[in-house]
Amino acid sequence: MADITAIILTKNEEVNIVDCIRSISGIVKRIVVVDSYSNDKTVELARREGAEVYQHSFENYAKQYNYAIEKAIVRTVWTLRIDADERLTEESAVELDRLCEENMSSNVSGIVLRFKKNFLGKNLYHGGVYPWRKMNCYKTKAGKIEDRFMDEHIILSFGTTVEMKSDSLHYDFKTLEYFISKHNWYSSRETVDYFERIEKKNNLRTVALKTYLKMNVYYKLPMGLRSHIYYLYRYYLRLGFLDGKEGKIYAFLQAYWYRYLVDAKIYECQKSGLRYSGKGSLKE
Incomplete structure (x- = not known):
């Protein structure tokens, strides 16, 4: 032990x-x-x-x-x-x-x-999600x-x-209803994080590389275009289509539900002066 x-x-x-x-x-x-x-x-x-x-x-x-x-x-x-x-x-x-x-x-x-991600009862091996x-x-x-x-x-x-x-297992999928609800909750928290990162202007010395790339590459792309590029990258370049219908649904929801929802909430905040709190646990 x-x-x-x-x-x-x-x-x-x-x-x-x-x-x-x-x-x-x-x-x-x-x-x-x-x-x-x-x-x-x-x-x-x-x-x-x-x-x-x-x-x-x-x-x-x-x-x-x-x-x-x-x-x-x-x-x-x-x-x-x-x-x-x-x-x-x-x-x-x-x-x-x-x-x-x-x-x-x-x-x-x-x-x-290293994790295997299970979605709709199927382990996903493509689309850049394996290994997680x-x-x-x-x-x-x-x-x-x-x-x-x-x-x-x-x-x-x-x-x-x-x-x-060796691989470990990740069973984060319960139902599509839960998936949608969870990612709506995630999107509000990511919106909060986006504005905090803009204000702090973090660099590679203080944040993880993934965070740095998201803030300094991904978010520099035009709104809407970045979620579309994300889908093309995951589904075609990273061969997400090889995971069948489950791979298609996963890539589509990640890009056009979750990532675009984050973009929309950022735009809403910029236009109206609204700020999400990002606090509290997921309401089930």
């Missing part, structure tokens, strides 16, 4: 929380769940599986995650940030355990996990989450990263 504390943020995740906890319980020393006052059995099930559970009102993921770190008083060498709809496989659990043990004293401070890479495991003293409303990443203050070879 590696010297790892796992942090899981939850809100109404009774469908996922047990499988998530069981997938990591064999390799981590502590499992800490911070719940946003679920009205289902998430808290009960998490405690039954041996997790430490705290409850805290949700503002955004970064602040909730920072609350979890402070509340847990993490003293393990490694911290694993994992969502309730993510889980390790037997192979990825063994590999993560080994990498943490091998790099206890090395200059490796972050471990990049996230630097989720890091040395506690080296990592800090970005203070932003959307697409927050763990940033390392020192050390290098290593990528895992």
